[in-house]
Amino acid sequence: MNRPLLPLPPGEGRGEGSHAAPSLACEGRPRCGSGPVRAASLTPALSRRERGKQAGLAFLLALLSGCTLIDQNTFRPGAGTAPVIPPGPPAPVSAAAFPGPPPLLILPAGQPATDSLRAAVAAARARKPGVEFEVVAILPGTPTDEAIRSATLDAAGVARGIVAQGVPQSRVRVLARPEPAATVGDIRVYVR
Numbered sequence: 531m532n533r534p535l536l537p538l539p540p541g542e543g544r545g546e547g548s549h550a551a552p553s554l555a556c557e558g559r560p561r562c563g564s565g566p567v568r569a570a571s572l573t574p575a576l577s578r579r580e581r582g583k584q585a586g587l588a589f590l591l592a593l594l595s596g597c598t599l600i601d602q603n604t605f606r607p608g609a610g611t612a613p614v615i616p617p618g619p620p621a622p623v624s625a626a627a628f629p630g631p632p633p634l635l636i637l638p639a640g641q642p643a644t645d646s647l648r649a650a651v652a653a654a655r656a657r658k659p660g661v662e663f664e665v666v667a668i669l670p671g672t673p674t675d676e677a678i679r680s681a682t683l684d685a686a687g688v689a690r691g692i693v694a695q696g697v698p699q700s701r702v703r704v705l706a707r708p709e710p711a712a713t714v715g716d717i718r719v720y721v722r
Contacts (some may be wrong), residue, residue, distance in 0.1 A: 633718040644693025670712040
């Protein structure tokens, strides 16, 4: 809707009696006046209540623009990051690394039965009265016939020490086994 331009009262405008703006026809009416004209307000006047609402809203927006929203990071920083999982225990060693049960006792080759042999045999018999013993002579590298004979005699001496403690001879076996990875020969006592 077109609103008519209203004439300015005398004394306002570009000077007293100035007629710089052309006079406009007022929608079919005779000329409205001879003075300068001013445009009517294009926005309607707001009530005091509406202006208060707009001022409150502007204040609220200005107040909230500096706020941070509360979320899980407020109370626990780093909540959005992936947790650090410590490495697990090392993988168990395969059974191939240990080809059998560990020996009850390892004695150096060429030494007679000792107190450690007596204590180990007594402890094994206390745990299992019908225990069987296997005395194995370990031969390093590629053994010769003389090395095999010497190691077997050492193992037989250990077997006699076991039998001397009251173990039946039927529960004691004597073996010789070459081990290329071994550097020195020894006597190993196993329980079965």
